[in-house]
Amino acid sequence: xxxxxxxxxxxxxxxxxxxxxxxxxxxxxxxxxxxxxxxxxxxxxxxxxxxxxxxxxxxxxxxxxxxxxxxxxxxxxxxxxxxxxxxxxxxxxxxxxxxxxxxxxxxxxxxxxxxxxxxxxxxxxxxxxxxxxxxxxxxxxxxxxxxxxxxxxxxxxxxxxxxxxxxxxxxxxxxxxxxxxxxxxxxxxxxxxxxxxxxxxxxxxxxxxxxxxxxxxxxxxxxxxxxxxxxxxxxxxxxxxxxxxxxxxxxxxxxxxxxxxxxxxxxxxxxxxxxxxxxxxxxxxxxxxxxxxxxxxx
Numbered sequence: 001x002x003x004x005x006x007x008x009x010x011x012x013x014x015x016x017x018x019x020x021x022x023x024x025x026x027x028x029x030x031x032x033x034x035x036x037x038x039x040x041x042x043x044x045x046x047x048x049x050x051x052x053x054x055x056x057x058x059x060x061x062x063x064x065x066x067x068x069x070x071x072x073x074x075x076x077x078x079x080x081x082x083x084x085x086x087x088x089x090x091x092x093x094x095x096x097x098x099x100x101x102x103x104x105x106x107x108x109x110x111x112x113x114x115x116x117x118x119x120x121x122x123x124x125x126x127x128x129x130x131x132x133x134x135x136x137x138x139x140x141x142x143x144x145x146x147x148x149x150x151x152x153x154x155x156x157x158x159x160x161x162x163x164x165x166x167x168x169x170x171x172x173x174x175x176x177x178x179x180x181x182x183x184x185x186x187x188x189x190x191x192x193x194x195x196x197x198x199x200x201x202x203x204x205x206x207x208x209x210x211x212x213x214x215x216x217x218x219x220x221x222x223x224x225x226x227x228x229x230x231x232x233x234x235x236x237x238x239x240x241x242x243x244x245x246x247x248x249x250x251x252x253x254x255x256x257x258x259x260x261x262x263x264x265x266x267x268x269x270x271x272x273x274x275x276x277x278x279x280x281x282x283x284x285x286x287x288x289x290x291x292x293x294x295x296x297x298x
Contacts, residue, residue, distance in 0.1 A: 008049060013110040014137040016042075016294065021049050026102035026114045026131055027056035028162075031140065033294055037229060042294055044163035044252045059098040060144050061159035062116075062129045064277075066213065066243060066262040067091035069187055073265040075155055082122055091185060091263075094161070097129050110135040117149075125154035127280075139233075139293040148280035155265060155272075156280045158288035159243070159258030162234065166206035166253050170225040173202040176242055177216025180262065186211050188262050200244070207250030213262040215276075217242040221255055224297070233293040241276050257290050 008029065009020040019030040030045035043057035050056045071082045071092050082092040085099060102114040116129045126149040134141040148154040164170075179198035180188035194200065194214060200221075217240055224231040236257035243256035260276030267275055278286055 007104075009104060009107055009112050011110050011112060011133060011135045013135045016135055016137070016139070018133065018135050018140060019045075020112060020114070020133065021056065022102045022104050022114050024050050024056060025053045025059045025098040025100060026116060026129075027053060027060075027098070028058040029056055031057055031292070033230060035229060040228060040230070041165050042232060042292065044165045053098055056163075058160060058162040059094075060129065060131055061094045061157075061161055061256070061258065062097040062144060062146050063095050063118075063123070063125075063127055064155065064157045064265060065094060065159035065256070065258040065260060067093045067185075067187055069263045069266040075269065076153070078124070080124060089185075091187065094159075096123060098161070102131070105130075120150060125150040125152070127154065127156075138295075139291060142290045142292075143287060144290070145285055145287045146280070147285040148282055151282050153282070154280050156278045156286050157258070157260040157264065157276065158286060159239070159256050160236075160288070160290045161254060161256050162290075162292070163252050163254050164223060164232070166250065167225055167227075168204070168206055168250065169227075170204065170206045170223065170253075171202060172200055172205040172221055172223050172253075172255065174200045174221035174242070175216075175218040176200055176214035178214065180213045182212060186262075188213060191215070200242075205244075205246055205253050207248055208246040208253075209248040210244050210246040212244055213258075214242040214244065215240065215261060217257075219257075223255070229297060230294050231297050233291075233295060235291045235293070236289055238288045239290075257288070259286075259288055 011018040031043040102116045106113040132143040220235040239257035245254040264275040264277040
């Protein structure tokens with residue numbers, strides 16, 4: 001079935017409904033649950049096609065996550081320079097997928113597949129990214145894949161960027177081992193133990209003034225808000241790193257399963273395995289899965 005790139009793609013099953021905007025970065029625009037108490041937002045959502053990608057409920061990070069310091073890095077004798085891609089931020093971030101239209105490859109009542117193809121340009125490698133959405137009665141499974149279409153090796157990292165609504169009582173419970181302190185440009189400075197401010201075990205998460213990367217993630221986080229009749233479990237078996245954004249004004253936060261640390265491309269290649277950054281050979285594919293479970297609570 002052909003779907004124009006401007007259309008919203010809506011998936012439904014049971015009490016859950018998911019809306020996608022292929023044109024706006026292959027993003028999720030809404031993810032809601034219908035219950036006896038009415039409609040509850042699982043992710044922060046918007047009506048219709050987002051005016052900006054930053055209004056979306058979730059978007060894919062490909063072929064790298066978070067920032068490249070000064071927009072330059074070296075890889076096997078080549079200097080790569082990337083221009084800033086977000087007003088007000090001197091560091092390019094999140095790759096090309098989130099700012100580009102995607103094509104609807106397949107669509108069914110509760111499943112969809114979107115494709116984005118990048119031709120070598122400023123990012124000097126060609127690649128194809130795919131997102132596969134599967135909605136069931138318990139939640140959403142989302143697979144993000146990236147295949148190197150170039151005839152030479154390509155650095156690669158993947159992630160997802162879900163926004164969650166929150167109140168002053170919303171709690172997150174997850175396990176991380178270390179955090180990075182940040183400078184005024186939200187770039188990492190020092191790796192420190194995840195204690196005190198950076199302890200993410202069973203803590204309030206709304207309005208925490210955090211915009212930090214974490215390592216040693218256990219791959220699973222529980223989110224719950226008193227008065228909401230369900231809890232959310234976000235998980236990713238491939239993600240060893242976790243990025244958390246909780247602005248001081250509250251209202252929402254971002255909990256990102258990611259494959260590598262912020263600014264990993266700026267480190268020497270010998271450090272990339274420890275920082276989670278992959279190198280894909282020609283035709284090699286990398287995958288990151290994210291699951292959002294929605295579980296009834298008493």
